Amino acid sequence: MVMGNPRKDTEVAIIGGGPGGYVAAIRAADLGKNVVLIEERDRLGGVCLIEGCIPSKALINVVELAETARAARKMGLTFSEVSMNLDALRRWSDSVVDTLTKGVDGLLKRRGVEVLRGRARFTDNRTLAVEGADSATLAFRHCVIASGSDINRLPAGQHLPLWSSAEALRIPEVPPRLLVVGGGYIGLELGLVYAGLGSQVTVVEFFPRLLPGADQDLVDVVVRSCEKRFHRIMTESKVVDIQKGGSGYVATVEYQGQKQTHECDQILVAVGRRPNTDNLGLEHTAIRPDKRGFIAVNPCGRTAEEHIFAIGDVTPGPMLAHKASHEGKAAAEVIAGHHSSVVENPAIPAVVFTDPELAWTGLTEREAGQQGLTVDVARFPLLASGRARTLGRTEGVVKIISEPNTRRVLGVGMVGPHVSELIAEGTLAVQLGATVEDIMVTIHPHPTVSEAIMEAAEVAAGLPIHINPPRRMEGALHARAHVNPRNKEGGCEGCPLENA
Numbered sequence: 005m006v007m008g009n010p011r012k013d014t015e016v017a018i019i020g021g022g023p024g025g026y027v028a029a030i031r032a033a034d035l036g037k038n039v040v041l042i043e044e045r046d047r048l049g050g051v052c053l054i055e056g057c058i059p060s061k062a063l064i065n066v067v068e069l070a071e072t073a074r075a076a077r078k079m080g081l082t083f084s085e086v087s088m089n090l091d092a093l094r095r096w097s098d099s100v101v102d103t104l105t106k107g108v109d110g111l112l113k114r115r116g117v118e119v120l121r122g123r124a125r126f127t128d129n130r131t132l133a134v135e136g137a138d139s140a141t142l143a144f145r146h147c148v149i150a151s152g153s154d155i156n157r158l159p160a161g162q163h164l165p166l167w168s169s170a171e172a173l174r175i176p177e178v179p180p181r182l183l184v185v186g187g188g189y190i191g192l193e194l195g196l197v198y199a200g201l202g203s204q205v206t207v208v209e210f211f212p213r214l215l216p217g218a219d220q221d222l223v224d225v226v227v228r229s230c231e232k233r234f235h236r237i238m239t240e241s242k243v244v245d246i247q248k249g250g251s252g253y254v255a256t257v258e259y260q261g262q263k264q265t266h267e268c269d270q271i272l273v274a275v276g277r278r279p280n281t282d283n284l285g286l287e288h289t290a291i292r293p294d295k296r297g298f299i300a301v302n303p304c305g306r307t308a309e310e311h312i313f314a315i316g317d318v319t320p321g322p323m324l325a326h327k328a329s330h331e332g333k334a335a336a337e338v339i340a341g342h343h344s345s346v347v348e349n350p351a352i353p354a355v356v357f358t359d360p361e362l363a364w365t366g367l368t369e370r371e372a373g374q375q376g377l378t379v380d381v382a383r384f385p386l387l388a389s390g391r392a393r394t395l396g397r398t399e400g401v402v403k404i405i406s407e408p409n410t411r412r413v414l415g416v417g418m419v420g421p422h423v424s425e426l427i428a429e430g431t432l433a434v435q436l437g438a439t440v441e442d443i444m445v446t447i448h449p450h451p452t453v454s455e456a457i458m459e460a461a462e463v464a465a466g467l468p469i470h471i472n473p474p475r476r477m478e479g480a481l482h483a484r485a486h487v488n489p490r491n492k493e494g495g496c497e498g499c500p501l502e503n504a
Contacts, residue, residue: 022050024328
């Protein structure tokens, strides 16, 4: 117990006010629970809202507008030279974040959720010590750990004021030469932002390829676009030393077995994140994070202490805001006794907001190969999409990965314009166990990019319309073209082909 601090009691204590924590708090409160949320920042929303997903997408949108304006010349639309007002750009990004953080405040207040400002540490498995502006000793019946993650640091140059994604998103300046360390989604997204603002961008990636989580054929489309905008991309390379030099830095990079020096004005370190499980006082509970700091949980989100849950970035799996929110809802519902709401192994979509966008969900082709699974892979190129043509954005493809016998959709991947908005359909198909026939007989509006999902399903069924079929399948026409999603046996009364 922290001496001198007031003692509070609550049914549900939630550590962290990010997209996992505040969503769990709202859902638990709506289910009738008394909830206290502890957040050490002065604003709610976590990394995602304050210095991650939201401000980065605000900047990406601005840069994409500028690129679209420049590209419109080939369509007959000419603008005067596009220029950036950095002060106005900062104000725009800040206004988006401020509006949303205030919205989270309002949602919690309307639910009667009490918010304590401070850092929470377990003193035992039923009590938290809160240290900060709202110091208190908090006794709880249930607790949800939603403390999120922190930025990994680069061993080289730790003594120097290098940028993390948080600093880069504030746009303190537009460096003439920017070295981005890390070719994952954060490095590429922010690299493209600064390339669009006028920086000469070089990317250094340790692994043999960029975006190692996605399938290579999809990544290749993004890489071709990045190569046009970046000064250089160096894979299988690492930064081994950084020194101050002139007005910027001199980085030593190991590349293809040799050391090279690169002069730059600023360095952005984007080498991943690590879970925030240090200094939580977990040693006073039965919870023991693994060597990387992750907390093991069961499908309900329970830890080694059954009444303590963990969600989001502190648990194994992709560090994604929507995963945290989903897990926060599930944990709150389990606490309220609604165990049936838990979905084991849900499909979790991933989106990279590069230009073009990249998204995937469910099983990837790479994962199928690693697991030794036999799958069917069907692709529909956006070159054959009418809507993509009208947008002048035909680079990209949609592919469906399915089980050969049942035709069940196991995964969907796509790269191209607006795929961040389309991947939800693929996720729904995977989650519901839909077949390629279910997708192909679902009428998609024309002309839209979403039709590419239907067209890919038609390719998977052997019945493509807008690209040449890989082979003629006489029997497929009646067997697949007359499938009713509610009658998996197929067939239709009065069909002239029924007895053919």
